[in-house]
Amino acid sequence: MSIKVAVLKEVGAGEKRVALTPDAAKKLLELGAEVSLVPTSGNQALFFDSDYLAVGAKVDDNYSDADVVIKVLPLSVEEVASIKPGAVTICTGQPAGFVDAIAELAKKGCSVFAMDLLPRISRAQSMDSLSSQASAAGYKAVLLAATRLSKFFPMLMTAAGTIPPAKVLVMGAGVAGLQAIATAKRLGAQVSAYDVRLAVKEEVQSLGAKFVELPLEAVEGQGGYAGDQSAEFQAKQQSLIADTVKVSDVVITTAAIPGRKAPILITKAMVEAMKPGSIVVDLAASTGGNCEITQDGEEVLLGGVTVIGASELPSMISTHASQLYAKNVVNFLTPMIKDGKLEMDLDDEVVSATCVVANGEVRHQPTRELLGL
Numbered sequence: 001m002s003i004k005v006a007v008l009k010e011v012g013a014g015e016k017r018v019a020l021t022p023d024a025a026k027k028l029l030e031l032g033a034e035v036s037l038v039p040t041s042g043n044q045a046l047f048f049d050s051d052y053l054a055v056g057a058k059v060d061d062n063y064s065d066a067d068v069v070i071k072v073l074p075l076s077v078e079e080v081a082s083i084k085p086g087a088v089t090i091c092t093g094q095p096a097g098f099v100d101a102i103a104e105l106a107k108k109g110c111s112v113f114a115m116d117l118l119p120r121i122s123r124a125q126s127m128d129s130l131s132s133q134a135s136a137a138g139y140k141a142v143l144l145a146a147t148r149l150s151k152f153f154p155m156l157m158t159a160a161g162t163i164p165p166a167k168v169l170v171m172g173a174g175v176a177g178l179q180a181i182a183t184a185k186r187l188g189a190q191v192s193a194y195d196v197r198l199a200v201k202e203e204v205q206s207l208g209a210k211f212v213e214l215p216l217e218a219v220e221g222q223g224g225y226a227g228d229q230s231a232e233f234q235a236k237q238q239s240l241i242a243d244t245v246k247v248s249d250v251v252i253t254t255a256a257i258p259g260r261k262a263p264i265l266i267t268k269a270m271v272e273a274m275k276p277g278s279i280v281v282d283l284a285a286s287t288g289g290n291c292e293i294t295q296d297g298e299e300v301l302l303g304g305v306t307v308i309g310a311s312e313l314p315s316m317i318s319t320h321a322s323q324l325y326a327k328n329v330v331n332f333l334t335p336m337i338k339d340g341k342l343e344m345d346l347d348d349e350v351v352s353a354t355c356v357v358a359n360g361e362v363r364h365q366p367t368r369e370l371l372g373l
C-alpha cells in the first residue's frame with residue numbers, strides 16, 4: 001500500500017495559495033505516493049482541478065484516509081476532526097499560533113511538522129518556506145508601495161523637467177528585506193537599508209543600496225538571527241534613524257525576532273514627521289508590527305502618511321508563492337518517503353527540529369509549556 005497524501009483547501013480569509021501544485025504532485029506520484037486534492041483548492045493560485053487530474057492526482061473532498069495532510073496555513077480544530085488517527089500534517093506557522101489544533105492532533109496520535117521551525121542550515125535551504133515566502137513578501141511590498149505612491153520610483157529626465165528618484169528605506173535586511181531592496185532598485189529608486197546585523201552590510205551594498213550604519217551595539221541572537229534588544233537600545237535606535245525615515249518616500253519594515261514580538265522601529269511621532277503621501281509597508285504586522293501605529297491587515301492614515309499592515313503579501317502573488325512552497329514541501333517530504341512508505345527519522349536534524357508532535361507525543365518544548373505538559 002502506498003502512502004496517501006491529501007492537499008487541503010485554504011480557508012483563511014483572503015488566502016489564495018495552495019500547498020501543492022500539479023508539478024509538485026507529479027513528483028510525489030513518481031515517488032510512489034497517491035495524491036488527492038480537495039476540489040478547487042488551487043483555483044486562486046491558477047492551478048485547476050483538471051491540471052491535477054492530468055498528472056494523475058485525484059480530486060476528492062474526503063481526506064479522512066490520508067496518511068499525510070498538507071496545507072499552507074495551520075490546520076483548524078474542525079479540519080483535525082476529519083483527519084485519520086496517526087496521520088502526519090505539514091503546514092507553516094509557529095506552533096503557538098495553532099496550539100489548539102496541535103493538542104487535538106496529539107490526542108489522535110498524529111505527527112505534526114511546522115515548516116517555520118526548519119533549521120536555517122545549507123542542507124535545508126531547498127525546504128525553507130520562511131525564505132521562499134519572505135522573498136515573495138519583500139517583492140510584493142515594494143510593488144504595493146510603488147502603486148500607492150503619487151510619485152515615480154525612477155529618476156526621470158524629461159523635456160518638462162527632471163524628477164528625482166523616490167527615496168526608499170528598507171529596515172531589516174533579511175530575506176524579505178534583501179528582496180525588497182533588489183525590487184526597489186530595479187524600479188529605479190534610491191535605496192537605503194538598515195539592519196542591526198552588520199553582517200548584511202556587504203549584501204546590501206552588493207545590491208546597489210546604501211547601508212545606514214548606526215553607532216549602536218546590538219545583541220546577537222542565535223543561528224544568524226538578530227537578538228531581542230533592550231528598551232534603551234530601541235529608543236536610541238529610533239532617534240538615530242528618525243532623520244532617514246523623515247526624508248523617505250517609502251519605508252519597508254521587515255525586522256523580526258523569531259518567536260518574539262517585532263521590535264518597534266518607527267514611532268507614531270516618526271510617522272507624523274514624514275511627508276504627506278509617504279508610504280510605510282510593515283511586513284512585521286502579524287507579530288505586532290515595526291511601526292507603532294500598524295494594524296495587522298489594515299491601512300492606517302496619519303497626517304497623509306499611509307501605514308500598511310501587510311500580512312498577506314505572499315498570498316497576493318499566489319501562483320509563484322504556491323509553486324515555491326510546494327517545492328519546499330516536496331523537498332522536505334522526499335527523504336521521508338522510502339518505497340512508497342513514510343519513515344520519520346527523528347535522529348535527522350531537519351526532521352527533528354521541525355517535528356512538533358511525533359505519533360501523539362508533543363516534543364517541541366515551547367509547545368509543551370503552552371499545553372501545560
Ligand SMILES: NC(=O)c1ccc[n+]([C@@H]2O[C@H](COP(=O)([O-])OP(=O)(O)OC[C@H]3O[C@@H](n4cnc5c(N)ncnc54)[C@H](O)[C@@H]3O)[C@@H](O)[C@H]2O)c1
Pocket residue numbers: 119120121122124125128130131134171172173174175176177194195196197200223224225226227229254255256257258263265
Ligand atoms: N538556510 C540558510 O542558510 C538560511 C536561509 C534563510 C535565512 N538565513 C539567514 O537567517 C537570518 C535571518 O533571516 P530572516 O530573513 O529569516 O530574518 P527575520 O525575518 O527573522 O528578520 C528580518 C531582519 O530583521 C533584522 N532585525 C531584527 N531586529 C532588528 C532591529 N531591532 N532593527 C533592525 N533590524 C532588525 C534581522 O537582523 C533580519 O535581518 C539571516 O542571517 C539569513 O541570512 C539562512
